[in-house]
Amino acid sequence: MSHSARDWERPGLSERKKRIARAAIEAFLADREPADTGDGSGLVVPDAAWCERNVRSFDLHIGACSTLLRFALGMLVVLLEWLPIVIVGRASRMSRLSLEERIRYLEALERHRVSWFALLFIGTKLPMLFAAFEEGAPLASTGFDRRTTQTRRRLVIAANRGQNP
């Protein structure tokens, strides 16, 4: 039996939390037009399918954890949604902020002098982005020169192996 048939991967997020995750992932992965001056107007919303793949991966990741960790990570997602008022003084949920405001909010969270906020940032950003640069064009954008992360290296030094100078 192939391994995929045995896996029974299970989701870990409610629809509401998935919506929050989608909004955060969109901000994490937004980019700027090449000619943008930096005033925010040239922000490019990341491809919806790419964001969706990351939401799905985050969902399955949480689903693979124990009940307690699932609960804790779910709480972090909820906090991410409600903290703009504390971090940037905006009385709005994170998912309702404009893309530019969301980026500013997340940046402020990352650099916040209260370490718990910085931890909240990293605790959600990492699992949300684990899969972001893992396949296809995003993987290629890292400069990774193999077709997939599973592809073997092109060996150019095989002839010299096994010898130390």
Add this chain to the structure above:
Amino acid sequence: MRSLFGGLARAPAARIDSDASIVHGRELSRGFRHRADVVVVGSGASGMTLAAILAEAGLEVLVLEEGPYYRHQDIAQFTPTQSLRRLFREAGMLTAIGVGQTPLISLTVGRAVGGSSLLTGGVCYRIPSRVHHEWVREHGLTELSEARLEAAYVEVERRIAVTEVPVDMRSLSTAKFVEGAEKLGISMKPLRRNTGHECEGNGRCNFGCPIGAKRSVDIAYLPSLLAHRGRVVSDAMVDGVIERGGRVIGVRGQLLGGAFGAPSHRFEVEASAVIVACGTVHTPGVLRAAGIRSYGLGRFLTLHPCARVVGRFDDALHGWDGALQSCFADSLDDDGTLFNSVYTPVNMLAASFPGVGPELHARVRELTHYGVFGTMVHDEAGGRLVPGIGREPTLLYEMAPRDLARLKKGMGVLAEMAFAAGAREVLLPIFGMTPLRTMDDTRRFAAEPLDARRLECLSFHPLGSARMANDRRRGVVDDSGECFEAPGLFVVDGSVLPTSIGVNSQVPIMAMATRLAWRLRDRLV
């Protein structure tokens, strides 16, 4: 009968409903009751090693593993995130909670047939002589002298094909840090790894070698276990022991991982020897379920806290081409800091770059220019495992001020190495910190106090939660691994190490397990 989660389930009556030598517990439609000569709980570095040796001696050995089983050819096809979800406990997000001036520590351990051995970078060290001396002189454990373990080391290193990593297998990422180290007068030596001469330098050892070059226990020991009288049941979590007449004579547990919502089934296995090899984090739970309350159970946990430093250079390094780990510097003034070369898979490196949106992308586009190196601390015993809510225990860790200072010093030295080799910026693993741009920034970092809670700290070698002692008042198991409080119950994994060792732990744990297996073989055969 004692059990970790109470005794609600009914005792099973049937035999194992499969003739396969590796039984996928999640596919069984009913529980089982089984009798073997030896039952081993946990199939990681220690459990699999011991199980194979005893099976080779003619004993019938049953290995019970909580995690799933995948062939190494399947693992080689997993993306890194699939590996995280399928092979790592808590999908790679297990965390030790920092107490006081201590960071949260991200702790990785394996949960699959092969345990953490599947996930190693392949680095192989022996326990340093000074640690052996300490165990003999200060702990009175003469059985753990270097000389007594010599034959076991040799046997393990032969079976897992330990060889020195040739210089030309170093990645350019590593070469940059080596260049910087040389300029600072720090000499780097080649590492030894369990990859024989097969390693191609694919740079993804932690998520499964594409060619099976790394001799993890599923490759080095499992085939022999199965060729003799050994069997493995995966997805089988032990949660209690069976006692008779004051002796532990078996274990009981639950089959996991069936289709969502499907009923789970119970099993019981009786044997002449019961071996616990659940790893440092999970062995105390099984021992507690056996009623053991020995001094030190779940205490004296050490983690070898690590940090990774990332530098951006002018040259494109393609740091993923080359042996994942290839050289090391053992310590500065012998202060217990180790520097190991390492690389992080591209998608993980990209995700961990600081910044959001455009700032993140700017770094990702430059990713080929980034090099990575690691530092690790030989820590004092600051950890504790307490029963958690549900399956996983809670890990509390208080970092000794001396260890925090060493970790900070280690990061500073790595930053200096990077700048000495021409780095344009250095990213320290500190949340929200502005990247260092010059050697002066590094000196300022060294001079300023560090808020430990902002540190991104990692651990791969938890050790010592059920430590070995020569006296029942000082530890949990004796020098043959048998529990002082539970005759018939043996522990062989990383939990029995009396102290932290300051080097990567796989070979030391396997050598100890080999020695214990030889002693058991002499008793049982």
